[in-house]
Structures are given as structure tokens and as C-alpha cells.
Amino acid sequence: MKQFKPIGIFDSGVGGTSIWQEIQQLLPQESTIYLADSKNAPYGNKSAQEIIRLSKKNTEKLLEMGCKIIVVACNTATTNAISILRKTYSVPFIGIEPAIKPAALKTKTKNIGVLATKGTLSSNLFSKTAEFFSNGIKSIEVVGEGLVPLIEEGRLNDLKTKKLLKQYLSPMMKANIDYLVLGCSHYPYLIPVIKKIVGNHVTIIDSGEAVARQTKAVLKSLNLATTPSIVAKHLFYSNGNTVILKELLKDYKEKIDIEKLDF
């Protein structure tokens, strides 16, 4: 029997499952282990030091479980901790960054919106990327304060969620954006509500597909890809409530296992 060598994925909660879906679609033969650190969600308001500590804890759990590559499916953890993770552990790490570049290349109104957590927008990595790519383009950045906890509670269609989104998107709409970049892996679950607010002329961009493509390229380059003949296993562990996780992943219930785990 071949060794079980899954792709490890972690997030501050359930949001990174939007990334998992893309990885699973592009790499159907690969097994995965997903850690939802819901107990400590949201990461967005925590100090860089605390985010690094939590990211190391999650990484070590995934390495213990035999993961061959780690996907940091959390923008806040990527911007604050990934360079330290890469220096500390020998496996490859894939991070998620707001897809500013494709938006900046495509905008016609020269105005793009970025909705992200405080931890992402205030990080060094974010400012560098934004400055580098948005030459001549104005980007309206808004902190999505309070959205992650609402998604963690499964309140995707809640009145409070809609009210907050309207408030955050309003300055972007006034600035005539035509691209909206979602800079938090939780936010793709809000796309149906966001679409109703911003209308059809604003294109919403998230980074899930790019993360999946990068994961594929890295696995291939290092000869770590699994042969297609193997049946993939998908294990989800949450240190919080598993109800929302099960709800968000109900379309996949035949092929995944969701369990509670203290980590």
C-alpha cells in the first residue's frame, strides 16, 4: 500500500474550505487534511506574534499527520506568518494573497475594491503587493470587521451580514469600482449576497483557483503529486463546532469525514 501523503490545509475556521473546494477540483486524486482552528477565529484582529504562534501550532499538527505540503488557506496567516513558516519547516508552503494584480490589470474604471481583514490590510506583505501592482490604479481598501464571526456561525444570509456588507461596500461603489477583490478566504461564501449589493457590472475576484494552480505546480515540480489511480481521502478536523463545517460542505458529504479534534 502506498503511504498516505495528503495536502495539509489550515484556516482560522471554516472559510478556507472555499480554497479546499478549488484544490479538490483541480487535484481530484490528492488526499487532504483540513484543520479548522475555529476555537481561535477570527485571526484578523490578533497580533502578528499570536498569528505566528497559531500558524506554527496548525502546521505542526498537519506535519504530524504526514502532510507533504501545507496550504495556508487564510489571508491573515499568510501575510503575517508564512515567511517564518517557510524558514522554520522544510515542506513547501502555499499562501493566499488578495488577487490585486488581475484586478489591477483588468479594471477599466481604474478603481478596484479590496475587502479584507485588518490583519491582512495592515501587514507589510500586503502593502508591498498593493504598491507594486496598482501603479496608476486606485484601490479602495475596507476592513470587513465582524464578517468572519458571522460566517463562522453560518449566518451567510443574515440581516446583520447584509447590513455590514452594505456599509463596507458603499465607499467602493461611490468610487466607481468595477473589480472587487476578496482578500479573506471566508468571504467567497458571501458572494451571493455581495452580488445583490454591487450588481452585475462589478466583477468579484477571489484567490482560490490561483492557490489551487500553485499547489499543483509545486507538487509537480517536486515529484510529490499522487498518481491518479489512488482514491483520495478528505479529513476535516475542527476544534470548534462542526455543524457549520458540515453545512458548508454538504455537497461533498459522500467523500469527506468531519471530526472534532482538540489541537
Next chain:
Amino acid sequence: MKQFKPIGIFDSGVGGTSIWQEIQQLLPQESTIYLADSKNAPYGNKSAQEIIRLSKKNTEKLLEMGCKIIVVACNTATTNAISILRKTYSVPFIGIEPAIKPAALKTKTKNIGVLATKGTLSSNLFSKTAEFFSNGIKSIEVVGEGLVPLIEEGRLNDLKTKKLLKQYLSPMMKANIDYLVLGCSHYPYLIPVIKKIVGNHVTIIDSGEAVARQTKAVLKSLNLATTPSIVAKHLFYSNGNTVILKELLKDYKEKIDIEKLDF
């Protein structure tokens, strides 16, 4: 002083410099070493065994020179040798494959053309990719017999080159293609001539940018990227005539070194 840790690139000759240009543009801070195995060009008609032997020779030379990652900037070497290279050496390898997928996703006429070498079109890796992605799409594949030697001789605008291209592209034009995939890293140098033959309604796709993006993702994931403060060096070694190499790279002459080397 920091260690010199370049990106290694090899090709059966000068064609892979089209890939080098994309890498250099996306990763300007990275040093590179390029091996042009012009003495053994073209690879396209050689046996798989011979292509593997040459690819190993090139790889070992680049590793001796301290390269941290190897880009196989030759479609024929990728399809025939990259899986063995990945099993044999511990550095990451990036390969180049014909960009069938983007063409298959975008075609409106449902017909795409693929111009590549015999070695690429007849390989297992190619048939798998083509079958997988071209579901419902017809792909007209033609071997570009004789084109690589003409490019190696710098005869980009030659009457013979034009005549061969007309002959190879004719069945594609009859099949009403709207996308033409260049499946050999030499061929981007023929784009001006090809454009005159196929006209404006055919979009030409090569894989250079995708290779550069993959290289970037892999370097990042393994913490192998060079910090932007370092001035990049670019060394080109050819075991054949360096005249054409110098001609193709004349726009870069201020920042590159081209030398003859027996390898």
C-alpha cells in the same frame, strides 16, 4: 556576500530563451544560468532514451553551477524526461507543456491548432493532456518538421521558413481554427511570420508566461526566492555557435554574458 543561487534553464538550443525572457521579466531579482545544448539540437526527432540522457547531462551541469531550481525550457525534454529528472534529483523541476487547456477553454470555432515537434506530439504526456482537456474540441496537430534547425541558424524570415510554415498551418486554417498553440519553446520566435500567415482572427498561445508564474510559485513555496536587493546576473552558455544566441538576445546585451562552453 550572499551565495549565488541562480535559476537553471536548459533547452536543446536557443529556443528556450523565449522562456528566459518571461522568467527574467516576472522575477527580475533572480539570477539565471542558461544552457543552450545547440550541439545536440534538435531534440524533437531523437529517441526518448537519448533525450533523457541529454537532459540528465544538462541538469548535472546546472547543479554543478549551483542552481536551486531547473526549468526544462524544451517541450520535447519535458514530455520525455521530466518525470525521470524529478525522480533522480532533489531540486524542483519546472517543465513546459503545450498550452492546450487555455486554448480549449477559449475556442469558439471548437477547433484549435497545435504546432509541435514529433517528440512532443508522440509522447504519453502529450496524449494524456490533449485527451483530458480537449473534450468536445477538435485539435489539429502538426509536426513542425525542420523549423527548429532553421531557428537555430537564425533564419527566422527565410523563404524556406515561410514555405514550411505555410505548409504546416494550411490544414489548420482549412479546419477553421481560432487558437494556435505553439508547443515548442523555439516557435515564439516565428510569431511575426506566423501572424502574417494566419491573420488576426487566430490567437497564438505559447507557454512562456505560465512557466514563469510556476517558477515563481515554486520558489516562493520553498523559501528559495532571492531578496529584491540583490543585482541579478545572467549567464548563457552554448556548446554551439553563439552568434544566433547573441542576435536573439541583443535587447538584453547590457545585462547578460554569453559564452561558449563544452558540456
